[in-house]
Amino acid sequence: MEIYIEYLNSIVEYEIRWNIFKTILIILVLWLIKKGAYHLIGIGKDEDLKRIYHWRKTVQYSLVFIGLLLIGNIWISNFQSITTFLGLLSAGIAIALKDIFVNIAGWLFIYWRKPFDVGDRIQIGEHKGDVVDLRLFQFSLLEVGNWVDADQSTGRIVHVPNGKVFSDAQANYSQGFDYIWNEQNLYVSLDSNHKKAQKILKEIMNELMQDGFKSIERAMMKAHKEHFIHFGQFTPTVYSKIHERGIQLSLRYLCHPRKRRVLEHQITEAVLEKFRVESDIRIVYPITSVYLDKGLQS
16 A cells, blocks of 8 residues: 555645545535525526526536636645736737627627527628527527528527627517517509408408407507607508509508517418409419510521
8 A cells, every 4th residue: 555655746746636535525525516496496487497598507617716716725835926926917918819809799798688588580790580588698599580481490509609799780689679560562453452352361360369469559658668669550551552563452450579470470471361352353463474586587
């Protein structure tokens, strides 16, 4: 046994081995504290997912910070002097690692001002999607749109540097007001009964959306109080305009961002079914004709 100890001392000094043991012990204890904290926080219901997510992140970052302090105090003999030295070098480090510090500042800004949160649908620069994670240097979006129509998910995760919140404009689909205005256009011929078509379209939209009118009204009242958002009308309507194709009928209605495509599909199906039995309403669309001249001779 003594020979084995002497052999270890010849390879690694006792003080270094003891520091390694304390480091492993600290990591193990902090890991157990993390697991225990996660267990106490629990899983929760769907409406508690944001709160649970932020509590877990707080625990994680706090334990990492504590671990760095404890382990740094073990391995650095004069920890106070090294922190003073790092403080003197902070200006140079900030210049050399500007992007890293900008991303950290962006992370603080996101948590402090909350331009968006986990679960929100946002667009920042050219990227659009649902926020699924917030980290120290970047946040992650479940991408929507791009090659997929009507704001549905592409399945890709896009990682955006936090510093983008300072340089790119952000649009939040979920904050302030939970609904967006959507429009669908269709065209009927000039000799069609467009008044009748407008009436049918309004009936279709009212039938599909009447269950959500109360929720929309409550959301509008809340948005008016908190953000001074005001709309003169929130019920579906149809606008008409003379167009080169005929009469353009624009269906305008409020919908949840994640239900836009479903509503478009339901409205389209209902319109095709209703207009098919109306002899005085004719949907028009552009066509292309190709004429081949077979009389050409070489």
